[in-house]
Amino acid sequence: MRMTALHAPTLKEAPKEAEVPSHALLLRAGYLRKEAAGIYSFLPLAMKVLARIGRIVREELDRAGAQEVLLPLIQPAELWQESGRWTKYGPELLRIKDRKDAEFCFSPTAEELIVSLVRRDVRSYRQLPLNLYQIATKFRDEVRPRAGLLRGREFIMKDAYSFDADEAAAGRTYQAMYDAYTRIFQRCGLEFRPVEADTGAIGGSRSHEFQVLAETGEDSIVSCSQCTYTANVEKAELLAPSASDAPATAVLRRVDTPGKRTVEDVAAFLGTTPSRLAKTLLVVADGKPVAALVRGDHELNLVKLKAHLGATEIELAGEALVRELTGADVGFAGPVGLPAHVDVVADPAVLALSAVICGANATDQHFADVVFGRDLPRPSAVDLRLAHDGDPCGRCGGAFRFFRGIEVGHVFFLGTKYSEPMGCTFLDQDGKERPMVMGCYGIGLTRIMAAAIEQNHDADGIKWPVPIAPHEVVVLPLNADDAEVLSTAERVYRELLDLGVSAVLDDRDMRPGAKFKDADLVGFPFQIVVGKRGLAEGNVEFKVRATGEKGTLTVAGASQSLTERIRTARGGA
């Protein structure tokens, strides 16, 4: 590729809309242009990167036994009504009507469509297992798109769906996909971690996210410093403390706590610490009120509570509802004396206390020396709290450490969540009709592109990992008016192409400084510099973008020796 022909409009200054590095650099280096919030045009360099990521994804999925298909972007409402998600998915599902007023939506994911496709033609266990994937544009009308490609509304995703005859076979498929994902992200040159995750709205029983480690990541992940347990903070299981206090003997008493609404205020007022308090949070799960107790110095993890309750919607109760349920102002809720229809669940750390202080469901009053099992029925123990740095690992008790991550892949064990209600069944060897056991698996291609930059950049620009760089090497003839410089650059460029290297020749009539700046900005992993100075000695120079390493090569041997370096940097196929 010649730079004079390449449409890669670089900018000296970053558009002000860009905050995170990947966003700013993709705009500046001429990969991306914005068309609307969370909606972008991909320029030629971006297409090269996506093609190379796509190739790795396809190779590894094909190797894992999956087959590529292409499903419609616009899908009929009936399918989504059949699964119930037409109403459940909410405003994130972008709906449209055709000229006949028939309802459709833009596909944010494709479980319904794939089930409809498979149930039509697959009737026998002999046709299983089946694993189908596509790489396609998806649309989710995000509440708040942000950070460029990291959270766009329109994005390119690989989504795969597997169908097996039984749980055991589906488990093997899940593991095969997990392994394929591991290879894919390794081959992309990313530093990542597979983490245990909450299954969210997609549902299912087992789930791992693949998180690229980056400070700008939206997700918090915890990793045990002693064992291999790594999980999304939403899911992170904590070790339940054992009861350490002596059994309480004092009887329950009501104390006045005028105007003390916060845990800190109450603790200070009563001369104790927040860890002796039970914080009572009222939430509404699918319309039903629930009281959740966590220790005063802990925070409630809504995702954990939602998962425990099996709810699809959960939110903290509003002020009006709190008043209705407790008969008191906000800040004085407690588990004693709540209406009978309010279920109470408690974090093990609360239950480990011999006696607690909690709200009295009366304005300006708390209860002290409340004992579970004596003053109220012992609530069921549910891990409810948000993990913090240093908290004990639920598997081994080691200390948790925190990382920020960008979710680039997610694998779900779905079971029969979709196949059963949608009648995706087959006849087993005994002639019995059974629902297929499914899994689904996503990889965000456009998000990988951004995540790779978050992880690999400096003040000058992008430092692409070789396997996903738009081109592997750029040849820079520095003196545009020097015939020997030009012909040598041309020669090295041609040789590289002949050796199967993806090369770019910067044949633009520009000053050397500008070419260097653009080369660093765009992020080609290798640069070959052809200038009068080196040529006098029969040499050209090279620079490795990622490390800054520089060196000289003979004109005659340059392409060969660089090609060898590039081949090792490409990684195994």
Place this chain on the structure above:
RNA sequence: CGGGGAAUAGCGCAGUCUGGUAGCGCGCGAGCUUUGGGAGCUUGAAGUCGGGGGUUCGAAUCCCCCUUCCCCGACCA
């Protein structure tokens, strides 16, 4: 959806308070000089000042309404 900020040439910005017919840097075209880390000079093209309404002799500037975009939060395969 709550809070904050912004919209003026392709990009980055000034001008708005105090109304007088739009400017700077970069980029873009032409010419000359230059050429190892975003060159210099000369010259030129380019803007419905986000949109609509109002006040005024006169509005980028004042008033009202709307739209879009960005950030924080809530939300989220």
